[in-house]
Amino acid sequence: MNFDDTPAEAEFRSRAAAWIAANAPFELEKELERANFGLQLHSTDPVAASKAWQKKKYDAGWAALRWPKEYGGAERSPIEQVIWSHEEGVFSKLNIPFAIGFGMCGPTVMKWAREDQKRQLLPRLASGQDIWCQLFSEPAAGSDLAGIRTRAERDGDEWVVNGQKIWTSGARDAEWGLLITRTDPTIAKHRGLTMFFLDMKSPGIEIRPIRQANEESHFNEVYFTDVRIPDAQRLGEVGQGWTVALTTLMNERMSIGAEMPTSFAELYALCRELGVIGDSAVVSRLAKFAVKASGLRYTAFRAISALSRGEQPGPENSIGKLVAGSMIQEMSQFALDLEGEAGMLLETEISPERAWFRATLLRSPAIRIEGGTDEVLRNIIAERVLGLPPEARVDKDVPFNQIPSAATAAR
Amino acid sequence: MQFDFSDDQKALQSDVRRFFERASPISVVRALIDSDASHEASLWKQVSELGFLAAAIPVEYGGAGAGYLELCLVAEEVGRALAPLPAVSSIYQAAELLLLSGSVAQKERWLPRLANGESIATIAVAETVGEVTPDRIAAKVTDGKLTGTKRPVSDGLAADLAFVAAHGEGGLGLFLAELSLDGVQRSAVKSVDPSRKQAELRFNAVAVEQLGAAGAGQAVLSAMRDRAAVLVAFEQIGGAHAALTMARDYALGRYAFGKPIGGFQAIKHMLADMYVSLELARSNAYYGAWALATDASQLSLAAASARVAASDAYRHCATNNIHVHGGMGFTWDFDCHLHYRRARYLSSVLGAPPEWERKLIAAYGRVA
Numbered sequence: 001m002n003f004d005d006t007p008a009e010a011e012f013r014s015r016a017a018a019w020i021a022a023n024a025p026f027e028l029e030k031e032l033e034r035a036n037f038g039l040q041l042h043s044t045d046p047v048a049a050s051k052a053w054q055k056k057k058y059d060a061g062w063a064a065l066r067w068p069k070e071y072g073g074a075e076r077s078p079i080e081q082v083i084w085s086h087e088e089g090v091f092s093k094l095n096i097p098f099a100i101g102f103g104m105c106g107p108t109v110m111k112w113a114r115e116d117q118k119r120q121l122l123p124r125l126a127s128g129q130d131i132w133c134q135l136f137s138e139p140a141a142g143s144d145l146a147g148i149r150t151r152a153e154r155d156g157d158e159w160v161v162n163g164q165k166i167w168t169s170g171a172r173d174a175e176w177g178l179l180i181t182r183t184d185p186t187i188a189k190h191r192g193l194t195m196f197f198l199d200m201k202s203p204g205i206e207i208r209p210i211r212q213a214n215e216e217s218h219f220n221e222v223y224f225t226d227v228r229i230p231d232a233q234r235l236g237e238v239g240q241g242w243t244v245a246l247t248t249l250m251n252e253r254m255s256i257g258a259e260m261p262t263s264f265a266e267l268y269a270l271c272r273e274l275g276v277i278g279d280s281a282v283v284s285r286l287a288k289f290a291v292k293a294s295g296l297r298y299t300a301f302r303a304i305s306a307l308s309r310g311e312q313p314g315p316e317n318s319i320g321k322l323v324a325g326s327m328i329q330e331m332s333q334f335a336l337d338l339e340g341e342a343g344m345l346l347e348t349e350i351s352p353e354r355a356w357f358r359a360t361l362l363r364s365p366a367i368r369i370e371g372g373t374d375e376v377l378r379n380i381i382a383e384r385v386l387g388l389p390p391e392a393r394v395d396k397d398v399p400f401n402q403i404p405s406a407a408t409a410a411r
Numbered sequence: 412m413q414f415d416f417s418d419d420q421k422a423l424q425s426d427v428r429r430f431f432e433r434a435s436p437i438s439v440v441r442a443l444i445d446s447d448a449s450h451e452a453s454l455w456k457q458v459s460e461l462g463f464l465a466a467a468i469p470v471e472y473g474g475a476g477a478g479y480l481e482l483c484l485v486a487e488e489v490g491r492a493l494a495p496l497p498a499v500s501s502i503y504q505a506a507e508l509l510l511l512s513g514s515v516a517q518k519e520r521w522l523p524r525l526a527n528g529e530s531i532a533t534i535a536v537a538e539t540v541g542e543v544t545p546d547r548i549a550a551k552v553t554d555g556k557l558t559g560t561k562r563p564v565s566d567g568l569a570a571d572l573a574f575v576a577a578h579g580e581g582g583l584g585l586f587l588a589e590l591s592l593d594g595v596q597r598s599a600v601k602s603v604d605p606s607r608k609q610a611e612l613r614f615n616a617v618a619v620e621q622l623g624a625a626g627a628g629q630a631v632l633s634a635m636r637d638r639a640a641v642l643v644a645f646e647q648i649g650g651a652h653a654a655l656t657m658a659r660d661y662a663l664g665r666y667a668f669g670k671p672i673g674g675f676q677a678i679k680h681m682l683a684d685m686y687v688s689l690e691l692a693r694s695n696a697y698y699g700a701w702a703l704a705t706d707a708s709q710l711s712l713a714a715a716s717a718r719v720a721a722s723d724a725y726r727h728c729a730t731n732n733i734h735v736h737g738g739m740g741f742t743w744d745f746d747c748h749l750h751y752r753r754a755r756y757l758s759s760v761l762g763a764p765p766e767w768e769r770k771l772i773a774a775y776g777r778v779a
Contacts, residue, residue: 001480001701003412268779277776280769287768290775291720295691298698301414308412316690323687375676381686382679386659389674 003301005083006308012080016062016087023056024091025049032090034352036359038218039096046097047131047173053094054128064102064126071110071118072126078307097170101125101132105178108248109197112235121176121197133174133200134248135165135222140405142167142369143376145180145249146189146242147403150224152181152196159183159196159234161204161227167370171207171220174200178248179229180241185401192400193241198229214362262324263356264293267331270353274338285334292327296320315385321367322377329364332357414697416480423477424484427463431492434458437746443495444605444749449568450531451495458494459528464502468510473523479704483645483696490649490757493749495606497531497566499760503642505532508574508585508635512623517587521572533570535561535588535612536632542766543576545629550577552586556616563600565760567610574622575614581626586619593617604756606749636761637714641699644714647721647757648693654728654750655685658735665737678735685728692717692724712778715771722764725754 005013028049031041039046057063058072065081067073076084085092095102106125110118124130141147150163161181171177177200184192204227209217236244267289276282299320303313335357336343346358368374382388395403416424435454443451458464466481468474475481482502489498506525509518524530537543538550538561550559557577564573575586590597594617602609623631659682662673672678699717702710729750733740740747758764 001413001416001697001704003414003701005412009412265779268775277772280765283772284765284768287715287719287771288723290771291695291716291723292691294698294716295694295720298414298694299690301412302694302697305412305414316693319687319690322683323691375680378680378683379676381683382673385686386679386682388659388662388679388682389671391676392670392674 009079009083009308012076013083013087016084019060019062020087020089020091023060024088025053025094028094029090032093035093036356037363038216039093050094050097051128051131053091054098054126058127063128064106064122067106067110067122067126072123077310079304082304082307097131097173098125098128100134100169101130104134104248105132105176105197108178108195108235108244111247112195112244113197114232117232124175130175131170131173132176132178133168133171135168135171135177135179136245136248137167138164139166143373145245146193147400148180148182148193150179150181151185152183152194152229154183154231155228157231159194159229159231161196161198161224161229163224165222165224166210166219168207168220168222169218171200171222172209176200177222178235180245182400183238183241186399187239188397189395189400189403190242191239193245194238195235195241195244196229196233197235198227198233202227202229204228213365214359216363262289262293262296262327263331263360264289266353266356267335270335270351270357271338273351273353276338282338289327289331289334292323296323315381318377318381318385321371322374322381325364325368325374328360328367332361332364336361414701416484420480420484423481424488427485427488428491430458430461430463431488431494435492435494437493437749440493440495440606440749447599449608450497450566454494455496455528455531458496459526462526464496464498464528465526468506468522468526472518473526475526479641480700482642483700483703486642486645487649490646490753491653493606493650493653493746493753497533497569497607499607499639499643499646499757500533500566500570501525501531503639504534504635504761505572505574507638508534508622508631511635511638512585512627512631517620517622521587524571530571531566531569532572532574533564533566535564535567535573536576537561537563542762545578545583548576548578548583550575550614552577552579552584552619555618557586557588557614557619558616560611560613562611563602563609564612565607565609567612568597568599568608573612575612575619576628576632577619579621579625581624583628584625585622585628585631587622588614588617588619602756603759604749604752606753607756637711638703640714640718640761640767641696641703643757643761644692644696644699644717644721647725647754648689648696650750650753650757651685651689651692651721651725651728654725654732654747654754655682655689657747657750658682658685658728658732661736672735681731681735685731688720688724688727692720695720709778712771712774715767715774718761718767719764719771722754722758722767725750726758729754 031043041049061074064073065076065084069075109121136145138148152159152161177198179196179198181194182192183194204225206223208221210219210221211217271277271282299316303317306313383390434457462475463485465474466477466485467479470476509522525532539547541547557575559577570590573588573590575588577586594615596613598611600609600611662678663671665672696717699713702713733747733751736745736747739745
């Protein structure tokens with residue numbers, strides 16, 4: 001049992017560190033350290049900064065580390081990807097606009113697109129030219145993703161799309177979108193779906209930023225009015241969209257070895273700042289947060305160790321977001337409790353820790369919803385790790401257009 | 412990074428698990444619970460002959476000299492099997508105390524006997540309700556003679572010797588007392604976990620030996636408890652895993668409303684949360700194992716983290732295991748309450764979690 005790199009890992013780490021030290025945009029370092037959620041930069045255009053960093057990495061062979069070379073990748077091992085991310089440190093925040101592309105859309109394209117499409121699209125993503133977004137969720141289909149209603153109807157060599165997507169990160173900046181549609185509402189819901197990729201500048205697409213509960217506007221609504229997509233941009237067969245979507249979702253939940261940041265250090269620093277470390281109630285709460293933070297940290301280390309041995313990490317990886325989400329929420333409430341009446345203020349000229357817990361107070365409810373709600377994650381652990389039976393699904397074999405909904409209930 | 416146990420260590424763990432499945436089924440645990448015996452002597456003899464619990468005692472003192480990582484995995488299996496052994500007293504605490512502060516003569520005399528199970532040792536510190544602090548200790552050593560009363564003393568009926576905290580020259584010290592001497596009175600005290608028996612020990616002018624420097628009792632005790640906390644954490648995660656497995660199996664087999672209750676989200680989510688607390692505890696315990704095996708400067712922080720997380724996980728899993736079993740979980744005949752009781756015992760034995768929460772945050776402050 002040790003925390004040491006193998007000689008090959010150490011060699012890779014030192015080369016990565018040296019390249020980053022020589023090439024990273026250190027002029028943005030302070031600003032990146034202060035960024036709370038998402039990529040917030042004031043001195044420069046964040047998307048341009050992100051694309052420039054990605055291009056620089058690509059030119060030097062440090063981009064898309066896990067991908068095959070013919071698609072713009074570097075063909076490195078999973079453990080090298082982990083080491084790279086560790087060394088990239090605060091500059092990895094610049095990757096946020098590409099997270100959906102590398103994490104979900106890219107792997108889906110790689111598995112389902114034609115060879116010529118892969119050779120065209122994937123190097124553009126790897127080299128920072130194209131940002132991708134994922135057009136899955138709808139107002140009436142969140143956890144029940146297979147209940148989406150956006151229609152695609154065939155018209156010769158094209159498909160005509162009408163409907164609405166929601167919670168689309170980065171839609172305004174994206175060149176490409178991965179879109180799941182309903183192509184047949186008269187058959188069972190999982191069988192009537194078809195996946196496409198499309199140009200986000202296509203006529204008929206309207207993007208409206210959502211004003212979020214925390215006053216930011218990271219997410220969008222995307223409206224489709226007679227948007228035409230060439231049939232050549234279909235991924236998988238007509239009606240195979242659910243299977244294709246599973247590729248995307250499996251990748252979404254596979255951020256292996258990535259430690260969920262829980263900001264325990266910030267909470268401890270805040271308690272020091274406020275002089276409450278001696279209070280026994282404070283100490284008890286702090287200790288409970290501390291063991292969750294260290295538990296997540298060392299769970300990630302266990303996964304990294306499995307990768308280093310060339311093995312798949314175990315299912316314990318699935319606990320990260322579930323634990324971190326509610327923990328971040330509870331920590332922000334606790335931090336503001338410590339401020340007494342001042343906890344009601346959204347001040348700006350305060351310490352970074354106090355600002356952080358204000359930001360997390362308002363942002364954290366979404367962490368427990370996005371990318372799989374707490375309840376969906378518990379179902380996944382219960383079914384895939386503990387082997388418990390799936391939920392009974394009353395709508396499984398019913399034609400989609402006969403499934404009860406809020407609209408049919410109102411009639 | 413290899414933040415995991417080696418294949419050899421995991422193979423040893425499998426052997427130990429199979430041994431307990433064969434030699435210490437739940438009927439053996441229950442037999443001790445129903446008897447007045449001080450411990451399960453036959454199982455203790457078998458385990459001692461195999462040398463499992465002597466894993467971390469150096470070869471020159473009659474141990475196996477394998478190491479702490481091996482002992483951690485043995486402890487996990489002791490916990491999983493609910494094994495009725497005096498391991499927490501004699502091995503995780505007493506042997507560690509001797510290794511930390513015993514004289515060469517004391518180590519040479521006692522460690523081989525603890526390693527081969529010929530002698531059982533325990534720790535006698537607490538006297539009254541509340542966290543152990545020097546002002547809650549009345550026991551005194553005057554002219555080499557110990558007088559005072561200790562309770563609870565785990566395995567105090569089975570033990571041949573005890574390391575006793577008492578005020579002596581220079582402050583609070585630790586003293587080695589042989590329990591066969593005149594002036595020692597022992598009586599059983601009913602334990603929440605009757606598979607780990609408790610006693611009260613009365614000392615009336617009993618000749619004792621000083622262990623370690625005079626007045627160093629508190630520091631040595633604290634250092635020993637850090638080490639023991641890691642080992643106890645492995646017993647706790649072994650027990651927590653067993654309780655989770657019991658609950659899962661019952662949820663799959665018990666039908667209500669026309670299907671296994673494990674198909675209802677209320678049960679599924681409860682079990683998922685048990686799994687989460689177990690994995691958080693396991694990862695913290697692994698860090699503790701690393702710190703113990705390498706004698707790292709982070710041992711205090713790692714031990715406190717392991718202890719707080721493992722105490723929480725075992726209690727959480729044992730409590731919900733009863734709940735998943737419904738009314739059957741509240742019967743004497745189902746084994747759920749054995750984990751519930753053991754979880755309580757293991758939470759109390761080295762000082763309860765609130766004490767360790769304070770140690771954790773103090774240790775964090777030193778390294779932060």
